[in-house]
Amino acid sequence: MFRPQIQKTKTLFFIACLSMVSVYLVSQSNTYIEKDGIDDKIRATEIMQSYINSIKKSNLVSINDEDLYQTGLIGVESSNITTVYNEGSKNFLNSKISCTHPNFSALVVHLFKEAEISSGDTVAVSMTGSLPGANLALMAACEALDISPVILSSIGSSSWGANREDFTWLDMESYLYREKLIKDKSLAVSIGGENDLGENLTDKGIEIIEENIISNNFDLVNESSLKENIDSKMNMYKRKLPIENYSAFINIGGGSSSIGYGAAKDSMKVGVLFPIEIDDIIEDNKYFSSSLAYNFMNKGVTFINIKNINILGKDWGLYPPDKSIDINNGKLFYETENYNLNVIIFTLLLNLGLITFIGIYSHQQIKRRMKNEEYDSVL
Known part of the structure; x- marks a missing residue:
């Protein structure tokens, strides 16, 4: 038929x-729509990658097995300059690794834009040795956006940060500055750790840090108390610019002088925090009122808290770390529509x-x- x-x-x-x-x-x-500022974010990742490439080629540091992205920025579990020791904590290690992905610099660019920081602005920065990846991400973002950072650092580092005795955060910063890859470096440096004076370190650890500061030709902030260290650092920021004229105060890590003493700082909000939120922060952490961040917020300056990377990085696909995370791809760069x-x-x-x-x-x-x-x- x-x-x-x-x-x-x-x-x-x-x-x-x-x-x-x-x-x-x-x-x-899906439809992928470029997010605002994508060019700045890509520029920041390229700059951060150049930092990492230079450090890897320098032969100043060996890359250990825990360094997932093979950056040279992951330290050791314990050393004489380790301020916080977290034995066997996978989340702790993952936080350090997440910051070493170049996309973390794009996250910093995102935070800058959320805080309405723009080209030509000046920001105050307080960083520790605990998150060297985040430190480099901050510098890359500043370079990409033409923002001037006024930096004060502390050397002590928690586990897996810049806690190698022969390759501290100051060594990294000094190397990149000598290579003319960064234009700005720390004005001065404190020991870090408990009370910003290394009170939880051995005498040997403090000696190593002090020698490292001297060998890298940095001024040491080492007063007799945490309060005096904070006052000294505030005066350094003031000498550069009136406090209220800074576009933001940026904390990286858990420095006592930056965000206060005690365990409550570990549960603080992260990201961009506006001066109107200062009372809520103090309610959660009474020691916050004795910190650099408080002094800036009290003058109406926005606070950017780069800490608790498991929270800050998770929403943007940076935590937990994974080798499948592509550079210049993901939520920070594209919005996805069905x-x-x-x-x-x-x-x-x-x-x-x-x-x-x-x-x-x-x-x-x-x-x-x-x-x-x-x-x-x-x-």
């Missing part, structure tokens, strides 16, 4: 399968084209069949 192509079971089955595949492809498709118009148009045209082709072909089959039947009837 004659049946045109369009009526054949296998043809109808093929059309149905193609339609189902098309629906699936459309349902799984369905892709190009996929919809392609599958629609494919289905319409197939059906049209089968329809025309079947019509021609029917015409030929009718002609043959007319010819047979004449005979």
